[in-house]
Amino acid sequence: MNFFEWITDMFSIxxxxxxxxxxLFSVVAVPLIKRHSQYQGQALSEVEYTLHKxxxxxxxxxxxxxxxxxxxxxxxxxxxxxxxxxxxxYFINLDKARGLAVSEQYHVHKAYTIIKIRGKxxxxxxxxxxxxxxxxANRAEISQAFK
Numbered sequence: 001m002n003f004f005e006w007i008t009d010m011f012s013i014x015x016x017x018x019x020x021x022x023x024l025f026s027v028v029a030v031p032l033i034k035r036h037s038q039y040q041g042q043a044l045s046e047v048e049y050t051l052h053k054x055x056x057x058x059x060x061x062x063x064x065x066x067x068x069x070x071x072x073x074x075x076x077x078x079x080x081x082x083x084x085x086x087x088x089x090y091f092i093n094l095d096k097a098r099g100l101a102v103s104e105q106y107h108v109h110k111a112y113t114i115i116k117i118r119g120k121x122x123x124x125x126x127x128x129x130x131x132x133x134x135x136x137a138n139r140a141e142i143s144q145a146f147k
Contacts, residue, residue, distance in 0.1 A: 039064045039075060042082070042091040046099040049090040057119050060089040060146060062127075063103055065111035074112060074127035074137040081146040089146075114145040 039062065049061070062078055064071040082089040093099040094111050102108075106115050106122070114125040125145040129138045 039071070039079070039091045039093070042079070042089070044088060044090045046090065046092045046096055046102055049092065049102060050098045054088065054090075056088060057117055058087045059117050060085065060087055061092055061102065061106065061115040061117070062089060063092045063094055063099070063108050063111055063113045063115070065094040068111040069135050070110075070112035070126075070128035073135045074142060077137040077139055077142050078114070078127055081142050085146040087146075114142070116145050 060082065062082065064075075092102050094103055094108075106124075108115065108124075110126065112127045114127060116123045116125065123145075125138075125141040127138055127142055127145075128135055129141075130136075
């Protein structure tokens with residue numbers, strides 16, 4: 001084997017290794033990075049709620065926690081209903097200190113909770129439930145919360 005063949009072989013081996021690492025990264029790491037909660041992408045969050053202290057007494061507070069299986073099961077249904085609702089909806093992240101402060105104010109103990117405020121009436125709803133051992137969106141509660 002001459003020097004040129006040896007260099008070509010070494011380059012090929014190195015390229016195969018680099019390709020293998022890229023494939024491994026894209027299969028394992030990218031899905032973990034991309035698992036971003038859609039709740040986090042909403043315009044009104046715990047930051048806006050705590051900074052601006054809304055005066056409007058017709059609003060919704062959606063509490064969630066990243067990685068919560070109940071929150072994930074209800075995510076699409078909650079966001080869809082929130083977009084159709086005329087009242088402001090704040091998405092309160094319980095992974096944040098501000099979110100925890102809001103949850104204490106409303107005595108929220110489960111991440112998958114919606115607090116509906118209409119005037120002086122405050123009602124609590126749960127966005128998910130277990131049916132036959134599977135966590136699913138509680139569409140009836142979600143719909144009621146946004147009426």
